[in-house]
Amino acid sequence: MTLARTWSVGLAGVHGAMVEVEVDMAAGVPQVVLVGLPDAVVRQSVDRVRAAIVNAGATFPHRRITIGLSPAAMPKQGSGFDLALAAAVLAASDVVPGHSVDRLVLLGELGLDGSVRGIRGVLPAVLAAARAGHRQVVVPAANADEAALVDSIEVLAAKTLAEVVAHLAGRAPLTRHVRGPLPPAPPAPDLGDVVGQASGRRAVEVAAAGGHHLFLTGPPGAGKTMLAERLPGLLPPLDEEAALEVTAIHSVAGTLPAEAPLVRRPTFEAPHHSATMASLIGGGSGQIRPGALCRAHRGVLFLDEAPEFPRAVLDTLRQPLERGSVTIHRAAGSATFPCRAQLVLAANPCPCASAAGDAACTCSALERRRYQSRLSGPLLDRIDLRVDLPPVTRAAWLDGVAPPETTAVVAGRVAAARAAAAERLSGTGLSVNSQIPGRLLRERWAVPRPSLRLAERALERGALSVRGFDRVLRVAWTLSDLAGRTVPGADEIAEALGMRLQRVAA
Numbered sequence: 001m002t003l004a005r006t007w008s009v010g011l012a013g014v015h016g017a018m019v020e021v022e023v024d025m026a027a028g029v030p031q032v033v034l035v036g037l038p039d040a041v042v043r044q045s046v047d048r049v050r051a052a053i054v055n056a057g058a059t060f061p062h063r064r065i066t067i068g069l070s071p072a073a074m075p076k077q078g079s080g081f082d083l084a085l086a087a088a089v090l091a092a093s094d095v096v097p098g099h100s101v102d103r104l105v106l107l108g109e110l111g112l113d114g115s116v117r118g119i120r121g122v123l124p125a126v127l128a129a130a131r132a133g134h135r136q137v138v139v140p141a142a143n144a145d146e147a148a149l150v151d152s153i154e155v156l157a158a159k160t161l162a163e164v165v166a167h168l169a170g171r172a173p174l175t176r177h178v179r180g181p182l183p184p185a186p187p188a189p190d191l192g193d194v195v196g197q198a199s200g201r202r203a204v205e206v207a208a209a210g211g212h213h214l215f216l217t218g219p220p221g222a223g224k225t226m227l228a229e230r231l232p233g234l235l236p237p238l239d240e241e242a243a244l245e246v247t248a249i250h251s252v253a254g255t256l257p258a259e260a261p262l263v264r265r266p267t268f269e270a271p272h273h274s275a276t277m278a279s280l281i282g283g284g285s286g287q288i289r290p291g292a293l294c295r296a297h298r299g300v301l302f303l304d305e306a307p308e309f310p311r312a313v314l315d316t317l318r319q320p321l322e323r324g325s326v327t328i329h330r331a332a333g334s335a336t337f338p339c340r341a342q343l344v345l346a347a348n349p350c351p352c353a354s355a356a357g358d359a360a361c362t363c364s365a366l367e368r369r370r371y372q373s374r375l376s377g378p379l380l381d382r383i384d385l386r387v388d389l390p391p392v393t394r395a396a397w398l399d400g401v402a403p404p405e406t407t408a409v410v411a412g413r414v415a416a417a418r419a420a421a422a423e424r425l426s427g428t429g430l431s432v433n434s435q436i437p438g439r440l441l442r443e444r445w446a447v448p449r450p451s452l453r454l455a456e457r458a459l460e461r462g463a464l465s466v467r468g469f470d471r472v473l474r475v476a477w478t479l480s481d482l483a484g485r486t487v488p489g490a491d492e493i494a495e496a497l498g499m500r501l502q503r504v505a506a
């Protein structure tokens with residue numbers, strides 16, 4: 001045989017696309033020509049494949065070899081094509097029968113020693129192979145549990161190219177990989193650990209129930225990070241479809257733990273303010289990696305010391321958060337990732353960050369204003385909830401010593417409130433109050449005028465913008481769902497207003 005074909009999968013964002021690998025051998029000056037938009041890493045594949053074949057005990061053919069990757073117009077990135085290239089070369093040179101590879105999908109990078117190395121993006125690749133009707137996929141042993149999350153395709157795990165050759169030649173067939181039981185998820189941080197901070201606890205509960213973005217201010221040590229870390233635990237666990245979606249993002253990002261290959265809980269991503277745009281949004285050379293924003297899809301993106309983030313970075317977050325997806329453009333192509341994340345910003349009230357709060361602040365009024373104004377603008381305008389936390393000693397004193405409610409208790413209320421909202425919103429394609437467009441809010445679910453008096457007064461005296469008014473309504477609906485009411489009353493409007501018009505808010 002001089003012509004052989006097999007299959008692999010290329011990735012665009014979190015979507016896999018089948019790539020046909022064809023190898024043609026001809027007489028002539030020995031050389032290898034690779035066609036079909038390979039990137040630099042794929043071009044180096046030829047050297048890895050050559051060394052791996054030799055080290056697997058086979059011979060790399062001394063012929064003129066043309067390797068085609070199609071569809072030709074799709075950019076091919078990364079090292080995951082190695083194994084398919086090797087299999088096609090071996091089939092074209094009759095080391096293994098051609099029919100053993102022509103319907104097979106192979107994923108994996110080859111080491112020069114012939115080992116099969118793990119790659120990023122195995123889950124979306126295997127999903128694509130299954131959807132395209134393929135029956136079998138060979139994956140690196142390191143990715144086998146992840147691949148086996150897809151039930152509708154037989155997963156064969158390989159540690160070395162020699163194993164793959166023995167399988168294809170019929171000497172020692174690989175057996176179907178069966179995924180072990182998923183280990184129990186590690187315990188999430190519990191709200192029961194947070195002493196005092198009644199207003200902060202209330203804010204994360206409301207944020208969880210309505211899907212609202214949240215802005216926490218307060219002196220260092222007030223518990224801003226503790227509260228933010230406990231928000232994912234209040235959100236409902238991911239259903240199967242959502243779990244696969246989030247897992248696929250982490251798979252492409254290379255942040256999936258091998259021992260727990262399925263993300264079942266909303267994630268918590270907390271990039272540092274020195275993080276680059278690429279690590280926050282996504283990018284990198286070669287295969288585009290999703291950033292913290294995308295890894296927080298269906299979870300929480302926490303920006304601590306938010307005023308320290310470069311303004312350009314914060315402004316860049318606004319559109320993707322609103323659209324629920326982000327497209328990253330690179331010379332090698334572009335990739336779109338979902339990023340329906342809940343945002344939590346935290347800030348000290350001023351640059352001196354005095355732990356004792358305002359009493360010990362040494363900043364001038366101008367310094368304080370300048371610091372707070374760093375966060376003003378379009379991003380802050382999208383945040384429904386703004387809460388100012390008192391210093392923790394004062395807070396503990398104010399709240400007394402009653403044992404704090406645990407995550408399990410609060411999550412129960414959140415689930416009930418979400419169910420009420422989902423029922424009201426059924427048929428609209430929306431699921432939480434924070435997503436309701438302003439027009440629908442005012443027309444379809446109008447709150448009786450008498451209950452609105454406080455908010456209307458705030459609007460008249462300019463303390464509230466029209467957009468802000470809508471945000472108060474959204475939060476009031478969430479408070480009403482939490483309280484088991486059918487429509488917000490004056491109390492819910494007043495509390496929602498209080499969570500909007502905070503002292504420190506810009």
Ligand SMILES: [Zn+2]
Binds near residue numbers: 350352354361362363
């Ligand atoms: Zn200060």
